[in-house]
Each structure stands twice: as structure tokens, then as C-alpha cells.
Amino acid sequence: MKQLRIKAILILACCLIWQGVYWTGMYSPLIFPSLGTIVHALGRDFVEGALIEQFIYSMRLVIEGLLLSIVLGLGIALIARSSSVFRSGIDLLISLAHPLPGVALLPLVILWAGIGEGAVLFIIVHSVLWPFLVSLFGALDRLPQTQQEVADNYEIFGWRRLIWVDLPGSFPGFLSGVKIGWSRAWRALISAEMIFGATSGSGGIGWYLFQKRVFMDTAGLFAGLVVIMVIGILIEGIFFRWIEKRTVIRWGMER
Amino acid sequence: MSGFRFESVTKTFGNEEIFRELSLQGAPASFLCVVGKSGVGKSTFLRLLGGFDQAEKGTITIGGEQVTRPQKKCPMVFQSYEQLFPWLPVWENIAFPLRVIGVDKSERRNRAMEALQAVGLEQDAKKYPHQLSGGMKQRVALARAWIAEPQLLLMDEPFGGLDMMTREVLQDLLISLWREKQWTVVFITHDLREAARLSTDLLILRENGSWEMKKNELSQPRDPYSAELNRWIREIEL
Numbered sequence: 001m002k003q004l005r006i007k008a009i010l011i012l013a014c015c016l017i018w019q020g021v022y023w024t025g026m027y028s029p030l031i032f033p034s035l036g037t038i039v040h041a042l043g044r045d046f047v048e049g050a051l052i053e054q055f056i057y058s059m060r061l062v063i064e065g066l067l068l069s070i071v072l073g074l075g076i077a078l079i080a081r082s083s084s085v086f087r088s089g090i091d092l093l094i095s096l097a098h099p100l101p102g103v104a105l106l107p108l109v110i111l112w113a114g115i116g117e118g119a120v121l122f123i124i125v126h127s128v129l130w131p132f133l134v135s136l137f138g139a140l141d142r143l144p145q146t147q148q149e150v151a152d153n154y155e156i157f158g159w160r161r162l163i164w165v166d167l168p169g170s171f172p173g174f175l176s177g178v179k180i181g182w183s184r185a186w187r188a189l190i191s192a193e194m195i196f197g198a199t200s201g202s203g204g205i206g207w208y209l210f211q212k213r214v215f216m217d218t219a220g221l222f223a224g225l226v227v228i229m230v231i232g233i234l235i236e237g238i239f240f241r242w243i244e245k246r247t248v249i250r251w252g253m254e255r
Numbered sequence: 256m257s258g259f260r261f262e263s264v265t266k267t268f269g270n271e272e273i274f275r276e277l278s279l280q281g282a283p284a285s286f287l288c289v290v291g292k293s294g295v296g297k298s299t300f301l302r303l304l305g306g307f308d309q310a311e312k313g314t315i316t317i318g319g320e321q322v323t324r325p326q327k328k329c330p331m332v333f334q335s336y337e338q339l340f341p342w343l344p345v346w347e348n349i350a351f352p353l354r355v356i357g358v359d360k361s362e363r364r365n366r367a368m369e370a371l372q373a374v375g376l377e378q379d380a381k382k383y384p385h386q387l388s389g390g391m392k393q394r395v396a397l398a399r400a401w402i403a404e405p406q407l408l409l410m411d412e413p414f415g416g417l418d419m420m421t422r423e424v425l426q427d428l429l430i431s432l433w434r435e436k437q438w439t440v441v442f443i444t445h446d447l448r449e450a451a452r453l454s455t456d457l458l459i460l461r462e463n464g465s466w467e468m469k470k471n472e473l474s475q476p477r478d479p480y481s482a483e484l485n486r487w488i489r490e491i492e493l
Contacts, residue, residue, distance in 0.1 A: 144337040149307060153325040154355045154403070164354075168342040251342045252385025 033219040042223035051208065055227060058193070058204030061117065062185045065124030069181055072125070073132045077140060078162050090133070098130035102188045106195055115196045120189060127188035128181035135180060139173020140166055172248050179240055186228070257318030257328075257406040257439060258283040259304060264313030266299060273299050275464045277313070281456065284437040288450035288471075291460035292493055297443045298411055300460065304441060305331050305409045317407055327352055330400040331409040334416060336392045339384040345395055346371065346380040352403040370398040374428060390421035394428070401432060410442045414449070423479060426452055430476075447488045452477045459493060 015035055021027070022034045029037070045051035080087040102123040113119040143166060151165045167174060193206025205224060212221040248254045260280040266273045273296035281287045289297050302308040303315055306325045315322045317329060325331075330352070332338070339348050347354075349370050350363035358366075371377045374394040384392055393413050400408055414422045430453060433440055444450050450457055450471075457469040473487055 144335075146333050146335040146337040147340065149325070149331070149333070150338050150340075152307070153305070153329075153331055154327045154352050155325070156355050160355075165340070168340070171342065247342070251383055253341050 030216065031218055033222065037219040038222045038226065041217065041219035042226060045208075045220060045223060051223070051227065054204050054208045055231075058189055058206070059231075061120055061204060062124065062182075062189050065121050065189070066128055066178070066181055066185050068121065069125050069128035069132055069185075070178065072129055073136055073177075074162070074167075076133060077136055077166075078159060080137070081140070081162065081166065082158070091137075094130050094133055094137075097126070098134065100126075102127040103191050103195070106192070110196075120192045120196065123192045124185045124188045127184040131184055132177040132181045135173050135177030136170065139170030139177075142173070143169045171251075172253055175240070175243065175248065179236070182235060182240075183232070186232070190228070258285070259315070259317045259407060259439070259441075261304075262314045262316075264303065264310045264315060266296070266303060266308070266310045268299075272464050274310075274466075277466065279458065279466070279468055281439060281441065283439050286433055286440045286442065286453055286455045287458055288442045288444055288454035288456070289458045289460065290444060290447060290450050290491075290493065292462065293445070295460040295462055297445075297460055300458075301331070301409050301411050301441060301443050304407075305329055307331075327355065327403055328405060329407040329409055330403045330405050331411060332393070332396045332400050332413045334412040336384070336389060336416075338396050339392055339399075341384050344381050344383055345376065345387070348384065348395055349398045349402055351399060366402055367398075370402045373401065373432065374398045388421075390417050390425060393417065393425060397425075397429065397432070401436070405438055408438045408440045410440065412443050412445065415445070422446075422449065426479075429453065447491060447493075448479055448484070451484050451488050452479050457491070459491065461493070 019035050022029070022032060026032075033041075042051075076090055080090055105123065105126060109119045109122050113122055147165065147169055151161055156164060189204065190206040190209070193204050194210045205228060209221060209224045212218070212224060244254070258281055261277050264277040265275050266277075289300055291297050299308060303310055304317070304322065306322045306329070309323075322329075340351065343351070346364060346367040350358075350367040353363045353366060368377060368380065371380055374397055376391060376394055376398070379387065379391065384395070387395065396413065414425050417425065426449060429440075432438075440453075442450075442453060444453075451473065454471045457471055459467045459469065461467075469491070471487070473484060477484055
């Protein structure tokens with residue numbers, strides 16, 4: 001509760017500084033709008049429905065990309081747990097692909113997959129899968145030897161071992177991989193949308209930001225940024241915290 | 256329950272020979288305690304018997320079957336508290352061996368509650384391992400091994416990290432379960448008093464790879480501080 005109060009005070013202080021700078025008249029309102037104008041733009045685009053539609057579209061793509069990456073990651077982990085050759089190959093692939101920014105792949109993706117949703121999903125999966133695997137493999141490699149021997153002792157192998165023992169045992173690492181994946185997915189989506197434009201219907205949040213810049217609607221641009229930040233706070237601070245409380249904290253596995 | 260047999264077993268670590276041509280057997284329903292100084296190979300003996308390690312030469316059999324890998328009919332109770340799964344409540348930790356063989360949830364719960372009652376933890380079924388004391392965790396590990404209906408129960412210094420009072424309570428519990436179930440038990444300890452209380456047979460491992468088997472015919476129940484038990488301990492040369 002105390003932390004929440006501190007955060008609220010900090011946000012309020014930032015708003016006051018912002019408004020203070022606006023009142024000094026140092027910058028043109030065209031590039032530095034007042035808080036009131038930003039809130040008005042936010043309300044306007046919500047009421048008109050564009051922002052909600054674009055928010056839902058972006059969220060759907062991010063969730064699809066994240067889930068696809070998690071499923072792929074778990075499949076890869078399952079095979080890697082039983083084949084050291086495969087694991088070496090994947091380690092090499094991770095070291096090659098992990099540092100490669102998704103945006104750097106865009107020209108290739110456009111050639112291969114065009115500029116539809118499939119291309120955006122490809123960029124999201126590329127941005128999420130490698131850091132997720134690094135986190136998951138790290139956690140799997142640190143599983144306590146005694147727990148592994150208990151699993152050997154009760155003769156549990158294959159996918160049952162992964163689901164019943166290895167994954168819950170490495171859940172803190174799994175969750176941190178998903179959290180990293182979540183933020184990487186957002187970044188990838190926004191970048192891809194700003195470059196690809198609308199891949200379907202009215203596009204997503206990235207396309208919203210792009211449009212606001214093109215039409216010099218700075219208040220609307222900040223409204224879009226506020227939406228992205230609020231989603232970040234809700235997902236990180238509330239959703240993931242809720243999962244942590246019901247898993248790693250309840251199990252005494254928090255680090 | 257099953258007996259076990261080591262036949263001409265040799266095990267080395269690097270250039271160091273831990274066992275050379277070790278041959279011995281444990282009778283069904285016996286309680287073998289393995290003692291010796293640190294580094295003589297007590298845990299290695301147990302790990303070979305449990306199939307966690309392999310010998311360079313010789314064969315190890317349990318109930319006539321050669322040991323090649325760990326098996327659920329020979330559960331191991333470890334000293335480390337990490338042997339419990341922190342994400343499972345106590346009753347599900349205990350019921351884990353039943354889940355592996357596909358027993359349905361209500362049956363698992365009933366049998367876990369029965370095992371919990373046997374180790375005196377029926378009030379703690381829904382707690383998670385991190386909410387338990389060291390002694391309670393070892394009771395849970397014992398209950399998990401118990402529910403697996405072991406042919407051979409392997410225990411690697413299970414009470415090693417506990418205070419004296421808790422150890423004695425758990426020794427009493429183990430003796431009563433062993434008498435009731437007639438398990439064959441192999442129990443590693445560095446505490447001769449513990450070995451004197453629990454064992455029917457004693458295996459003494461020595462640094463030069465030699466070993467000695469000794470019968471423990473002290474009368475039951477055994478008072479850990481009786482003159483008879485003290486005398487028996489003094490006769491043992493490690």
C-alpha cells in the first residue's frame with residue numbers, strides 16, 4: 001500500500017512538472033501539449049472507438065505471438081531435454097538469433113511473407129522466442145539435482161516429466177521469460193506496425209501512433225503513449241504480480 | 256519386501272578405489288545401517304544399490320533382478336530438503352508416486368491422508384513444503400516413500416540435519432513403520448548411536464576399501480542411552 005502511494009505521488013509529481021513546463025510557454029503547444037489536451041485526445045479517441053479497436057487488435061496480435069512463442073519454446077525445451085545434440089544446435093541458434101533485432105529482419109520478412117498479420121506475428125515470435133528460451137533453459141539447467149533424482153526414482157520421463165516436475169521447478173525462470181517476452185512482443189509489434197502500417201482494418205496501436213505523427217496530432221500521439229504505458233503497468237504490476245502471488249510466492253520459490 | 260545382493264562390485268572415482276570386489280547381501284525385512292568415516296563411500300554404496308550410479312565391475316541385484324537404473328519400488332529418502340516438490344502441497348507430494356502410476360485423485364488423496372496420519376502430519380496436508388520445519392519435511396519424504404509400497408527403502412542420512420530430539424522422535428517413527436510394514440531398509444548414517452538403535456545388521460565401510468558386516472542383536476525396544484547400547488557402540492571400530 002505504501003509503495004502504491006509512493007508511485008501515485010511520483011506520477012502526480014511528473015504530471016505537475018509537465019503542466020508546469022507547458023505553462024512556462026517554453027515550447028510550442030504543437031509539440032508540447034497540455035495535460036488537458038492529452039486527456040481530451042485520449043477521451044475523444046476512446047469515445048469514437050478507434051483507440052479501443054486498435055488496442056484490441058494489438059492485444060490480440062501480442063497474445064497470439066506470445067502464446068505461439070511459449071508453445072514453440074516448450075516444444076523445443078522438451079526435445080532439448082532429451083537430446084544433447086539438439087540442445088547444442090539450439091544453443092548455437094539462440095546465440096545467432098537472439099542479438100538480431102526483429103526490425104533488421106523486416107526486409108526479409110516482407111519478401112517472404114508480405115506485409116500481413118503473418119509478417120507481424122513472425123517478428124513478434126522472433127523477438128519473444130529467443131529471450132524466452134534463454135530464460136527457460138537457464139532455469140531448467142539450475143533445477144536441483146535431488147529433485148531430478150526423485151523424478152528418476154519414480155520413473156517419470158518425457159512430457160510428463162516436463163509438465164509435472166521440470167516446468168513447475170523452473171517456474172520462476174519460466175515466468176520471468178514470459179515477462180521479458182511480453183515486453184519484447186509489445187516493442188516488436190509497435191515497431192512492425194509503424195513500418196508496415198495497418199495490416200488489417202484500422203491497424204493497431206503502432207499504426208495509431210504513426211497516424212498521429214503524420215497528422216501532427218501531438219496530443220493524440222501522447223494519448224497513444226499513455227495507453228501503452230498504462231497497459232504495461234496493468235500487465236506487469238497487476239496481472240503478472242497476481243500470477244506470482246498464486247505461484248512462486250505461495251510455493252516459497254521467489255528469489 | 257526384497258533382499259539385495261552385491262557380487263564382486265568394484266567402484267572407482269578417478270584413481271581412487273572406493274570398493275573392490277565387494278560381495279554381501281541383505282536379507283528381506285532386514286534393517287541394514289551403513290556407517291563409516293566421511294569419504295569411505297557410504298552414499299556411493301546406496302547410490303549403486305538405488306541405480307543412481309553404476310559400478311565398473313560386478314552385479315547388484317534386488318529380489319534377484321539386476322539393478323540398472325533407479326526404480327520406484329526402491330524409493331530413496333534423501334538428506335536434502337529439496338527432495339520435496341515446493342509447488343505441491345504436502346498431500347500431493349506424498350501422493351506423487353501414485354500420480355505417476357495413474358491412480359485417480361480421490362484415491363490418491365485418501366491414501367496420502369492415511370500416510371500423513373501414520374507420520375503424524377494429518378493437520379498439515381494443505382501446507383506447502385516451505386511452511387514446514389526440517390523434521391516435518393523428512394516425515395513427508397518418509398510418507399512419500401511409504402505410499403510407494405517399497406520393496407527396498409533407501410535412506411541417505413535422512414535425519415542428518417535435524418536436532419537430537421527430532422531425530423529420536425523420527426527414529427521411533429521409522430522403527431514402528433518398519434516393524435509394521437516389514438520393509439527391507441538400507442540406512443546411511445554417521446551416527447553410531449542411531450545405527451545401534453535402528454539396525455538389525457551393520458555394515459562398516461573403511462578407508463582402505465575394506466568392510467565388515469556385524470549383526471545387531473540388542474534387545475528391543477532400544478533405549479538410545481542404555482549401558483547395553485553404549486557397550487555395543489564401544490565395540491565398533493570405524
